[in-house]
Amino acid sequence: MRHVIFNNKKVEFTENQTLLDTASVAGINIPTLCQGDTCYCSSSCGLGIAENVDTGELISTCTTLATEGMNISTESTKVFEARREKLISIFSKGAHNCFTARLPEGKCAPGHLEARELEWHEQECPAKGTCTLQKLAGKHKVPVMDIPLKIETPVVDNRSPFIARDYSRCIKCGQCISVCQDIGQNAISRCSYNGTWHPTVDIEKCTHCGQCLEACPVGALFDKKAFGIAKKKVTKVQTTCPYCGTGCQLQLHVKDEKIIKVTADEDVAPNMGRLCVKGRFGYDFIYSENRLKTPLIKEDGKFREASWDEALDLVASKFIEVREEYGPDAIAGLSCARSITEDSYNMQKLFRATIGTNNIDHCART
Amino acid sequence: MLGSGAMSNSFEDIEKAKTILVIGSNMTVAHPVVATFVHNAVQNGSKLVVIDPRATKLTEWADMHLRLKVGSDVALINSIMNVLIAEGLYDKQYVEQWADGFAELKETVLRYPPEDTEKITGVPAEQVVSLARLLAQSKPAMLMYTLGITEHTSGVHNVFSCANLQLLLGNIGVPGGGVNPLRGQNNVQGACDAGALPDSFPGYEKVDDPVARRKFQKAWNVSNLLGYEGLRLPAMLEGLKTKKVRAFYVFGEDPATTEPDMHHVHDCLSSAEFMVCNDIFPTKTTEFADVVFPSAAWSEDDGTFTNTERRVNRVRKVSPPPGVARPNWWIFRELAKRMGDTWASSCAKDIWDNEMAPQCSMLNGITYDRLEKESLQWPVPHALHPGTPHLFKDTAHLYRDVRFTQGRAHFKAIDWTPSAEIPDEQYPFVLSTGRRLYHYNCSSQTANAVGLNDLLSEEIVDISPEDAKRFGFGTDDMIQLTTRRGSITVRAKVTDEVPKGMVWMAFHFYKNNSNWLTNSAADPISDTAEYKSCAVRIDYPAV
Ligand code: SF4
Ligand code: SF4
Numbered sequence: 001m002r003h004v005i006f007n008n009k010k011v012e013f014t015e016n017q018t019l020l021d022t023a024s025v026a027g028i029n030i031p032t033l034c035q036g037d038t039c040y041c042s043s044s045c046g047l048g049i050a051e052n053v054d055t056g057e058l059i060s061t062c063t064t065l066a067t068e069g070m071n072i073s074t075e076s077t078k079v080f081e082a083r084r085e086k087l088i089s090i091f092s093k094g095a096h097n098c099f100t101a102r103l104p105e106g107k108c109a110p111g112h113l114e115a116r117e118l119e120w121h122e123q124e125c126p127a128k129g130t131c132t133l134q135k136l137a138g139k140h141k142v143p144v145m146d147i148p149l150k151i152e153t154p155v156v157d158n159r160s161p162f163i164a165r166d167y168s169r170c171i172k173c174g175q176c177i178s179v180c181q182d183i184g185q186n187a188i189s190r191c192s193y194n195g196t197w198h199p200t201v202d203i204e205k206c207t208h209c210g211q212c213l214e215a216c217p218v219g220a221l222f223d224k225k226a227f228g229i230a231k232k233k234v235t236k237v238q239t240t241c242p243y244c245g246t247g248c249q250l251q252l253h254v255k256d257e258k259i260i261k262v263t264a265d266e267d268v269a270p271n272m273g274r275l276c277v278k279g280r281f282g283y284d285f286i287y288s289e290n291r292l293k294t295p296l297i298k299e300d301g302k303f304r305e306a307s308w309d310e311a312l313d314l315v316a317s318k319f320i321e322v323r324e325e326y327g328p329d330a331i332a333g334l335s336c337a338r339s340i341t342e343d344s345y346n347m348q349k350l351f352r353a354t355i356g357t358n359n360i361d362h363c364a365r366t
Numbered sequence: 367m368l369g370s371g372a373m374s375n376s377f378e379d380i381e382k383a384k385t386i387l388v389i390g391s392n393m394t395v396a397h398p399v400v401a402t403f404v405h406n407a408v409q410n411g412s413k414l415v416v417i418d419p420r421a422t423k424l425t426e427w428a429d430m431h432l433r434l435k436v437g438s439d440v441a442l443i444n445s446i447m448n449v450l451i452a453e454g455l456y457d458k459q460y461v462e463q464w465a466d467g468f469a470e471l472k473e474t475v476l477r478y479p480p481e482d483t484e485k486i487t488g489v490p491a492e493q494v495v496s497l498a499r500l501l502a503q504s505k506p507a508m509l510m511y512t513l514g515i516t517e518h519t520s521g522v523h524n525v526f527s528c529a530n531l532q533l534l535l536g537n538i539g540v541p542g543g544g545v546n547p548l549r550g551q552n553n554v555q556g557a558c559d560a561g562a563l564p565d566s567f568p569g570y571e572k573v574d575d576p577v578a579r580r581k582f583q584k585a586w587n588v589s590n591l592l593g594y595e596g597l598r599l600p601a602m603l604e605g606l607k608t609k610k611v612r613a614f615y616v617f618g619e620d621p622a623t624t625e626p627d628m629h630h631v632h633d634c635l636s637s638a639e640f641m642v643c644n645d646i647f648p649t650k651t652t653e654f655a656d657v658v659f660p661s662a663a664w665s666e667d668d669g670t671f672t673n674t675e676r677r678v679n680r681v682r683k684v685s686p687p688p689g690v691a692r693p694n695w696w697i698f699r700e701l702a703k704r705m706g707d708t709w710a711s712s713c714a715k716d717i718w719d720n721e722m723a724p725q726c727s728m729l730n731g732i733t734y735d736r737l738e739k740e741s742l743q744w745p746v747p748h749a750l751h752p753g754t755p756h757l758f759k760d761t762a763h764l765y766r767d768v769r770f771t772q773g774r775a776h777f778k779a780i781d782w783t784p785s786a787e788i789p790d791e792q793y794p795f796v797l798s799t800g801r802r803l804y805h806y807n808c809s810s811q812t813a814n815a816v817g818l819n820d821l822l823s824e825e826i827v828d829i830s831p832e833d834a835k836r837f838g839f840g841t842d843d844m845i846q847l848t849t850r851r852g853s854i855t856v857r858a859k860v861t862d863e864v865p866k867g868m869v870w871m872a873f874h875f876y877k878n879n880s881n882w883l884t885n886s887a888a889d890p891i892s893d894t895a896e897y898k899s900c901a902v903r904i905d906y907p908a909v
Contacts, residue, residue, distance in 0.1 A: 161817035184405025245549035247673025276398035293689025316704035336618030340669025341556030358596030
């Protein structure tokens with residue numbers, strides 16, 4: 001087996017493995033913003049650097065292959081400083097006012113106040129608290145307040161009813177592009193804007209599945225429905241999608257007994273982190289004002305509200321009456337292929353055991 | 367034959383398949399996440415073959431697209447088998463070891479040489495020959511189908527044909543193979559498992575089996591279980607008119623919108639003497655009801671769904687139901703009580719753990735406790751069993767209802783029959799129907815979810831550029847469609863997804879719903895209606 005040395009520790013590597021992958025297999029964390037086994041734009045974030053201890057050189061771990069005997073430090077002062085510089089440069093190119101959103105005028109560098117005026121910036125950044133860039137800034141003591149912001153791509157794409165794409169916060173990591181290719185939609189490509197680039201979506205090809213939204217490490221892509229709903233006191237509950245027979249597992253983000261957002265976990269079968277537009281964004285039908293809220297009884301062609309007792313008694317007595325007069329087979333029932341299995345169980349039991357007929361079916365369209 | 371409506375294999379098999387054969391399934395729209403797994407398999411080198419009259423999105427990924435005429439599936443599959451047998455390409459050893467009825471199959475399919483069937487299917491003979499050779503070389507092949515196979519008067523025969531083909535190739539019982547229906551609704555599998563079928567108890571035990579009847583009489587503490595099959599949905603509807611059925615209970619479905627031939631369905635429903643509905647929204651169907659019970663919806667109640675891979679998953683409660691709405695199982699339990707039966711189970715967990723799972727041999731080993739930690743694919747015969755990702759893997763362990771009969775499979779020789787209604791001078795086009803991405807069936811859920819209506823808010827009819835040009839209309843023009851059952855005026859979308867001579871629609875909205883037009887003629891065995899094919903006339907401008 002061949003070895004490299006990471007931070008004075010011997011680590012094994014295999015043929016054609018990058019230093020970044022070698023480190024990650026060994027559990028050594030090298031921060032990156034664009035890394036991923038499907039990385040589309042290798043080394044574009046520039047953070048995956050380390051020091052070659054023997055030569056004192058800084059190298060990019062995501063593009064350099066491990067070779068026998070290399071001696072690498074991922075934590076030296078030189079690496080720390082270089083990463084910090086890189087982070088400052090990333091911050092200075094976008095509307096990253098997350099640390100200064102509430103500071104009074106004059107307390108922060110130029111550009112921060114302008115950032116507040118942008119669309120979708122009236123509330124704090126939707127990625128606050130989960131943002132990879134924000135975490136790295138904290139860890140590397142980046143003086144965010146003092147960095148003048150020059151907003152390179154003040155472009156907002158609002159065409160999707162579900163996904164806001166605020167490129168003023170885009171760090172050009174390419175994660176959304178790779179994930180969209182990974183699922184085979186190929187709806188995003190690079191587009192240049194004033195000499196830089198940002199991703200653009202071919203809205204005709206886009207299926208609004210929101211997979212890109214989950215890949216975005218910062219607050220550039222976000223869920224419109226969840227915008228501005230504080231993340232505090234959110235609990236996650238795993239459940240099954242109510243739409244098609246794939247049975248995708250959803251993670252419901254629940255606040256005050258209400259679903260505010262839906263995501264999926266990569267290691268849970270059958271969908272392995274993937275969802276479609278209905279599963280991810282179609283949850284809120286249950287909160288519609290059109291819901292039936294009380295039992296109804298029709299009188300003279302019109303529905304009136306009724307109590308459970310009154311409505312249940314009426315149905316039970318009517319069923320008994322029909323059964324007495326015409327036999328149990330004069331009653332028939334259609335069960336539901338969308339509701340839980342236990343509901344269907346009880347309905348067929350009501351028909352077979354209580355009413356006494358096998359006239360029970362469900363919607364024939366399978 | 368193989369007897370179950372579930373997938374024999376699992377989604378994780380898709381990447382193991384050398385060839386993926388998709389018949390009558392627009393999965394990019396109906397099962398979008400499954401389609402992404404198919405994309406990945408193709409990226410990793412699997413061959414993809416799509417058999418569909420329409421050039422669906424998935425065909426962009428396909429190595430081969432066989433654009434058959436609507437309703438010619440049996441003829442096409444027979445001709446593929448014809449080549450496999452004539453050229454000696456089928457898996458002789460597998461067939462000898464596992465299957466009966468080969469001689470009859472051979473006799474039948476030899477009457478379907480690709481050159482002759484071309485007239486029926488519209489698929490060039492060379493394409494059929496090269497597909498047969500591909501299937502013989504690139505094994506295992508995983509066959510997946512959806513409603514394009516079942517929603518025909520020959521639906522059951524179409525399914526048999528799929529099974530014949532996979533048996534002949536030796537693709538059954540292997541990872542990356544199998545016969546795999548992608549079931550449409552989220553819990554159609556669970557509803558079947560629970561016995562919401564006129565001929566079977568929970569766990570597919572037949573009502574005409576006296577042993578099964580005794581078992582359930584004991585379990586439910588009753589003595590009156592009937593030993594003959596009950597009415598299926600079309601007969602129930604018809605029965606409302608003939609007064610064979612006097613009281614009708616509809617739970618959570620909207621047959622007034624989703625059943626074919628809506629004029630007829632409305633006629634039936636309005637003749638109901640007494641009708642009850644459980645639902646979460648008012649629908650066209652609840653308008654016909656005398657009593658409507660408000661139900662708890664998804665995520666307002668604990669329970670389980672079973673997906674198309676036979677995977678049992680938990681559904682969890684996070685929100686209270688609105689107003690005084692209650693869970694459906696509670697409503698049924700209250701009615702039973704008022705009719706004299708007291709049931710012990712007082713939550714979904716009780717129903718599953720104490721009744722359904724112990725009564726269904728395939729579910730014996732599944733409890734809510736286990737489901738807290740994992741999802742399980744039935745059969746799970748006991749508490750330590752890990753679940754069954756592949757059915758028919760080992761005949762010694764085959765589950766009762768879905769096994770090969772007596773440990774062996776049977777070929778069923780099938781002859782092709784045309785659709786019930788074929789185009790003629792008066793109605794020269796074929797109308798076929800399906801679903802679109804942004805809505806779900808009658809759309810009572812999706813139309814009430816914020817945003818999905820922005821993406822699609824009305825019915826549209828797809829038509830080929832050639833036909834549109836002949837009539838002189840374009841995308842967004844309103845055209846009139848008329849069948850023997852009804853007429854609608856609907857917005858056109860000109861697209862080469864549909865072939866010449868065909869128009870295609872969905873059925874998500876009440877207005878201009880395609881079911882004003884569709885034919886309720888149904889498969890004689892399954893009673894599934896022929897949504898995929900009827901004859902239609904186009905008028906432009908509308909008359
Ligand atoms: S929503 Fe889905 S299809 Fe659209 S760009 Fe994002 S990943 Fe691609
Ligand atoms: S997320 Fe989409 S693919 Fe998955 S179960 Fe729901 S509707 Fe089906």
